[in-house]
Amino acid sequence: MNIIETRGLTKVYGSNGNAVHALRGIDLVVGRGEYVALIGPSGSGKSTLMSILGCLDVPSGGTYALDGRQVEKLSGADLAAIRNEKIGFVFQQYNLLPRATILRNVELPMLYAGVPRKERRQRALDLLERVGIPDKANVLPGALSGGQRQRVAIARALANRPALLLADEPTGALDSKTGQEVLALFRELHAQGNTVLLVTHDPAIAATAERRVELHDGLVLRDQMEKAA
Amino acid sequence: MKTSGAFHARLLEAWIELRQNPGRSFLQALGVMLGVASVLGGFSISDSQRQQTQRVFARVGGIDKLNVMPTDTVYQGTPSALHNANLGLRLEDAVDGGKVPTAKAVNATSVIKSARARVRSEFADQERDVNGIGADYVPLNGYEVEQGRGFSAHDFATGAPVAVLGSEAASVFFPTGEIVGKPLRIGNVPVTVIGVFHEKNFRFREGQQNIFAWRNRIVAVPSLLVAARMEGDQYHRLNRVTFRVPDLKAMADFSKELSSLVTSNHRLETDFRLDDVAKRLQRQMSQGDVYNIIFMLSGVLALIGGGMVNVNIQLASLKERVREVGVKMAIGAPGKEIFKAFMTEALLLTLLGSAAGFLIGIAFSWVITKSIGVPLALAPLSFVWATLLAVVFGFLFALYPAAKASRQSPMEALRYE
Ligand SMILES: Nc1ncnc2c1ncn2[C@@H]1O[C@H](COP(=O)(O)OP(=O)(O)OP(=O)(O)O)[C@@H](O)[C@H]1O
Ligand SMILES: [Mg+2]
Numbered sequence: 347m348n349i350i351e352t353r354g355l356t357k358v359y360g361s362n363g364n365a366v367h368a369l370r371g372i373d374l375v376v377g378r379g380e381y382v383a384l385i386g387p388s389g390s391g392k393s394t395l396m397s398i399l400g401c402l403d404v405p406s407g408g409t410y411a412l413d414g415r416q417v418e419k420l421s422g423a424d425l426a427a428i429r430n431e432k433i434g435f436v437f438q439q440y441n442l443l444p445r446a447t448i449l450r451n452v453e454l455p456m457l458y459a460g461v462p463r464k465e466r467r468q469r470a471l472d473l474l475e476r477v478g479i480p481d482k483a484n485v486l487p488g489a490l491s492g493g494q495r496q497r498v499a500i501a502r503a504l505a506n507r508p509a510l511l512l513a514d515e516p517t518g519a520l521d522s523k524t525g526q527e528v529l530a531l532f533r534e535l536h537a538q539g540n541t542v543l544l545v546t547h548d549p550a551i552a553a554t555a556e557r558r559v560e561l562h563d564g565l566v567l568r569d570q571m572e573k574a575a
Numbered sequence: 576m577k578t579s580g581a582f583h584a585r586l587l588e589a590w591i592e593l594r595q596n597p598g599r600s601f602l603q604a605l606g607v608m609l610g611v612a613s614v615l616g617g618f619s620i621s622d623s624q625r626q627q628t629q630r631v632f633a634r635v636g637g638i639d640k641l642n643v644m645p646t647d648t649v650y651q652g653t654p655s656a657l658h659n660a661n662l663g664l665r666l667e668d669a670v671d672g673g674k675v676p677t678a679k680a681v682n683a684t685s686v687i688k689s690a691r692a693r694v695r696s697e698f699a700d701q702e703r704d705v706n707g708i709g710a711d712y713v714p715l716n717g718y719e720v721e722q723g724r725g726f727s728a729h730d731f732a733t734g735a736p737v738a739v740l741g742s743e744a745a746s747v748f749f750p751t752g753e754i755v756g757k758p759l760r761i762g763n764v765p766v767t768v769i770g771v772f773h774e775k776n777f778r779f780r781e782g783q784q785n786i787f788a789w790r791n792r793i794v795a796v797p798s799l800l801v802a803a804r805m806e807g808d809q810y811h812r813l814n815r816v817t818f819r820v821p822d823l824k825a826m827a828d829f830s831k832e833l834s835s836l837v838t839s840n841h842r843l844e845t846d847f848r849l850d851d852v853a854k855r856l857q858r859q860m861s862q863g864d865v866y867n868i869i870f871m872l873s874g875v876l877a878l879i880g881g882g883m884v885n886v887n888i889q890l891a892s893l894k895e896r897v898r899e900v901g902v903k904m905a906i907g908a909p910g911k912e913i914f915k916a917f918m919t920e921a922l923l924l925t926l927l928g929s930a931a932g933f934l935i936g937i938a939f940s941w942v943i944t945k946s947i948g949v950p951l952a953l954a955p956l957s958f959v960w961a962t963l964l965a966v967v968f969g970f971l972f973a974l975y976p977a978a979k980a981s982r983q984s985p986m987e988a989l990r991y992e
Binding site for chain 2: 402422437441457458505
């Protein structure tokens, strides 16, 4: 079954006079275990599409099936549950809670999912080890470098073993070396069977993906499938 | 948050959140605290002042006392036979007054027959007002016997030659301090001093003069002694009869009955004067109104003041909070859960803040009332208002960002400016 299936997805910001048509009919199908790079010029609607795919926002029109379930008409509570269990979202600006410890940041999605305390803690520690920062559990995000913060964000995104990992320019705020490390982590997660969809501006990064979807002006301009070189 | 449905788990989460944001939590609690303290302080201070004024009024004015005094009914010419036959206000009037049906509202009666006389001891010789007293005069006028004993019913009934002195009179006539059992001459009548009253002292504020100093000058003897021995009056005429009626409304009824009783006792001559109860009632009511208005006004000001502090603090952290809510929603917190978490946090903060506010408010009003020399009175109503304020501001303003955030999509909350 496909993880993502959208048909005629549209998004309009604002109303009447100053309406912005950010998406103008997106048809996109992503299968389980795919690694997709979403590219396109600034303002083409990449972030808008990602936030709808991540159930952070609702489309203005069209349909969206996530893991076989139509989500465009779900209630807020159901969407929250989907974000919690099915989707791991990684933001360009990390979006960690600045005053919660790293451990708590990673534990929070599990808290919302009702994972018992002990298990929550153990899984959070395991995840921190998996993303390569096992010794930072009790510090605040402010004490970490950008690359380390993005690893925490990835650990948090993985907390409830989501079906889909979405990342909107995850390396955008990082220097190229750190960016490469974070990308390596995504590749590794993909290798372990995760479905990954990431937005990037960097053609070199896009080139490493087996599939590239290019947006232009709210529409899919190109959808190329090719093996990484 | 399926497993943390239990209240204590929520409380723990709330505590973690509060500890994570010590600055914000402190400011928010500070808002509640200042609000509560100012309401409590404002109410208590104005209530303390009000009670003090009422106390002064009660002790000086004696609104619960109904006085009957004789008047001179002959304004011109010679008195008629009827006038001569009338005896004026006398003990009988006081006794009968205590028997009318509405007299059950009376809880004390006092009679007084005063005279001016030369008072002599082995140390002093002065012209003094001598108070011939009877019935409940001593307790009704707030005297307490400090040395020796007071008058017995027998002393009053027989007009025994005994005297009780006020503290000032005692020190004038017996400067050595040996008083009880000593002889004293009042006019031509030799009496024995049987007791001394406790010094009466009342000041509006500490450091001001004692407005009751004159009461310590009293030389008291049984009224019958003055009437019979000193003035040779077999009818036991009086200068004043006082009934204490705590309930002002009952006093109005009693006053009517008393008036008709005394009038018929005096052969339908109104040769006496009764205090005007209606006027007194009216005055008391209007005074109560004034105090209620002052009271409410200061309370409302305190509420507004405390509220403003709180609103500002809440608004200052709104952006940060909405974004935080955005992050939590993005990782799967349902809006309802965020709401409940906010409620619990607000509850905890409100509890902590208002507990501190109570302490500060009490301490503050204690200091203020102490400095103006008024005993502190804590109005129960002030606690109600203060708690109400704490709840309203604690909850309403803590919930505002949550409500604002949860009405948006997580994306919008994350981008909130
Ligand atoms: N919340 C919003 N309100 C109004 N317009 C918006 C909003 N978010 C995005 N837009 C508009 O929608 C269009 C698409 O924006 P989007 O952020 O999806 O582009 P993007 O491809 O992610 O660009 P970038 O590469 O710069 O991140 C833009 O014209 C943008 O100005
Ligand atoms: Mg973008």
